[in-house]
Amino acid sequence: MYDPKPENKFTFGLWTVGNTGRDPFGEPVRHQLTPVEIVHLLAEVGAWGVNFHDNDLVPITATAAERDQIVRDFKQALADTGIVVPMATTNLFSDPAFRDGAFTSNDAQVRAYALQKTMNAIDLGVELGAKIYVFWGGREGTETDAGKDPVTAIKRSREAMNFLCEYVLDQGYDLKFALEAKPNEPRGDIYNATTGNMLAFIETLDHPDMVGVNPEVAHEHMAGLNFTHHVAQAMEAGKLFHIDLNDQAFGRYDQDFRFGSVNLKSAFFLVRLLEDNGYDASRHFDAHAYRTADYDDVKAFARGCMRTYLILKEKVARFNADVEIQELLAHIHADDGSMDGFQGGYSPEKAAALRNYAFDRPALGRRGQPYERLDQLVVELLLGVR
Numbered sequence: 001m002y003d004p005k006p007e008n009k010f011t012f013g014l015w016t017v018g019n020t021g022r023d024p025f026g027e028p029v030r031h032q033l034t035p036v037e038i039v040h041l042l043a044e045v046g047a048w049g050v051n052f053h054d055n056d057l058v059p060i061t062a063t064a065a066e067r068d069q070i071v072r073d074f075k076q077a078l079a080d081t082g083i084v085v086p087m088a089t090t091n092l093f094s095d096p097a098f099r100d101g102a103f104t105s106n107d108a109q110v111r112a113y114a115l116q117k118t119m120n121a122i123d124l125g126v127e128l129g130a131k132i133y134v135f136w137g138g139r140e141g142t143e144t145d146a147g148k149d150p151v152t153a154i155k156r157s158r159e160a161m162n163f164l165c166e167y168v169l170d171q172g173y174d175l176k177f178a179l180e181a182k183p184n185e186p187r188g189d190i191y192n193a194t195t196g197n198m199l200a201f202i203e204t205l206d207h208p209d210m211v212g213v214n215p216e217v218a219h220e221h222m223a224g225l226n227f228t229h230h231v232a233q234a235m236e237a238g239k240l241f242h243i244d245l246n247d248q249a250f251g252r253y254d255q256d257f258r259f260g261s262v263n264l265k266s267a268f269f270l271v272r273l274l275e276d277n278g279y280d281a282s283r284h285f286d287a288h289a290y291r292t293a294d295y296d297d298v299k300a301f302a303r304g305c306m307r308t309y310l311i312l313k314e315k316v317a318r319f320n321a322d323v324e325i326q327e328l329l330a331h332i333h334a335d336d337g338s339m340d341g342f343q344g345g346y347s348p349e350k351a352a353a354l355r356n357y358a359f360d361r362p363a364l365g366r367r368g369q370p371y372e373r374l375d376q377l378v379v380e381l382l383l384g385v386r
């Protein structure tokens with residue numbers, strides 16, 4: 001019942017299960033797996049797909065011949081395992097060239113190089129089957145606002161996105177973009193810090209229909225925000241093209257923990273939002289195993305991400321079928337229809353009628369809602385006693 005299936009569309013990045021445990025204070029603790037080994041590991045744990053940055057697959061120093069060999073080997077591993085590539089992205093943050101950003105760098109050569117690198121990486125992603133292309137601008141920001149103009153940064157980001165949308169159209173690729181926000185790390189502050197910022201930015205592009213978002217649990221939690229609300233806004237706008245699932249304690253460094261490992265209740269409400277609204281794109285786990293893990297434990301980590309999702313999905317079904325919960329919800333949402341005449345949009349007649357309607361304000365203020373009872377039922381459901 002909790003075994004992953006292809007229709008769950010569970011994916012991992014090469015950089016996730018392939019993470020070697022290096023952190024700002026310590027060296028790698030696990031040996032680097034090859035992309036081919038990672039594909040086989042993902043097949044073993046039951047994942048559906050693998051995503052990658054250009055340089056997760058092809059080192060930035062590779063020759064054209066080396067690239068072709070690597071891509072051939074990778075395609076063979078995909079064919080051998082049935083693992084698919086739904087998403088790809090560009091590494092615009094590791095190389096020293098991007099120390100002050102890529103598309104928003106103050107250096108025009110860096111900005112142009114970032115476009116060139118992304119065009120090549122888009123070609124690579126499309127060659128391997130990707131239909132979604134993620135943009136996470138980890139270095140697009142500042143430590144001091146003395147040297148970079150934030151208005152210019154927005155304009156440069158827009159120019160880059162417009163250029164790359166036209167490139168995709170020009171090539172005839174079937175590819176959409178998904179923009180991923182993060183408030184900080186590795187920069188002191190990153191531009192377009194939340195999913196909401198990205199949604200507003202997208203509407204200013206030349207081809208907004210080609211561009212959606214890729215929200216990540218940890219990134220909204222780092223900012224102390226309610227991730228489910230951000231995902232809901234993206235879904236309601238038809239912009240949830242992809243999602244990065246993981247977990248994160250509020251107020252901490254960028255933890256990228258196993259999905260559901262910190263905030264189970266938030267994870268439940270997120271899964272409920274996705275499942276009840278028919279989310280049908282990749283469920284990507286952008287997380288990595290604890291630094292204490294060996295590769296057996298990395299497999300436990302990957303299995304755990306998927307298993308927790310499926311357990312929560314089953315809890316959602318129980319929530320929807322629970323008579324007591326549903327009765328409470330029916331009571332909470334009860335509507336006697338007496339206000340119908342004021343709903344469904346403005347008209348001068350409605351406005352006039354509304355102005356003349358006599359509300360019993362004290363009575364409205366006396367009405368409570370049984371959210372304590374409802375929430376306790378949710379807690380008991382999650383604790384397994386319902």
Ligand code: GLT
Pocket residue numbers: 015053089090134135136180216244286
């Ligand atoms: C990096 C980052 C993630 C992004 C990846 C895509 S790379 O691991 O922390 O949130 O999704 O660039």
Ligand code: MN
Pocket residue numbers: 216218219254256286
């Ligand atoms: Mn992250």
Ligand code: MN
Pocket residue numbers: 136180216244286
């Ligand atoms: Mn991410």
